[in-house]
Amino acid sequence: MKKTITLSTEPHEAEIGPHRLFFQPEMYGDEFLDAYSQLQDVQKTFSGGDVESMSTDQLRTLYSQMRRFLSRLMTEESAAEFLRFVVRDAAGTVLSVHTELEKAEAEAARLDGAGVADESMRLPDRVLVELLEWVVEVYGGGNRPTGSSNVSAPASSRGGTGGKGRLPSRASTRAVGVSAP
Template identity: 50%
Template sequence: MSQRRQFTINVEPHVAEIGDTELLFQPEVMGDEFLDAYEDLQETQKRLGVDVNDLAGVEPEKLRLIVASLRVFLARLMLPESADEFLAWDVVKAGKVVDSYPTEEEAEARAAKLKDAAVRVGGMRLPDRVLVQLLEWAVELYGGGSRPTTSSTGSAAASPPPGTRGRAVSRSKGSTRTGGR
């Protein structure tokens, strides 16, 4: 006998309301998009030797890089118009923003043409606690509620169908058969 099962794909974007701003996140993330973005975030943390659960005493420059990688991670999961509002790359000279660009590469190219210019992550200004809350929410949405540790190919085997009896012998006296029953 054939079986039929219907699967639903989300088509409405997820919405993060921050004050008067709504950031739209992809309704579904296909393939390994989430895992690839999350892995890049973890690689940055490892490369910098920073534990995001303990940021006390972290050098300010390393903290800036962690915040930038967090913003890039979140922007990768957003719809393009929200990503453009949320993340920008600023060219800074003498403490002032000279230009902003949608990609780090464009900002780096501009900064290289200016003397003593640097590139900093820019875009929507948010407290760090909100960025962390957005991270936790994104992990819940796309990662099944917990932080992933490996690629999706490392998934556990499916559970046996309900009602299937195991073949192991029970050592419990309460579950052994008794004569005459």
């Protein structure tokens, strides 16, 4: 008896408006779980994980960690587009570019008169949450990692206007979210 198991070799792709982000084809379970665990630890630090009771600063930290988590799963090129911290001198000349804010700040502190500009990809919070949920499905094999997550956005609106026409068949379903080939 022979069992053949294939490994994904093509990156996963998320198309978000004009942006295309590519994620690593395969992720070792421990790498994924370590990254996911860090995100959950940050979330639990604030208000026991209750997003609605978080302060603005706490939410910024949480969303920053969500972005960091996502970038860890991306290909190097997509991560560099998604998280981009630019170190410039006083004249505005680019000295270096980083995907981690801490490294950019350390570089700027080392250079006299240098500063850091966040030129990361801007996406609405609901898109970050959808992307987060999608990568958990992709790398979690359709199953969420153990532990609950309260980092959920409300469902996207259905769009259009309500009417008095007949309802569609109950057998039809509506697809929502980011899709990958």
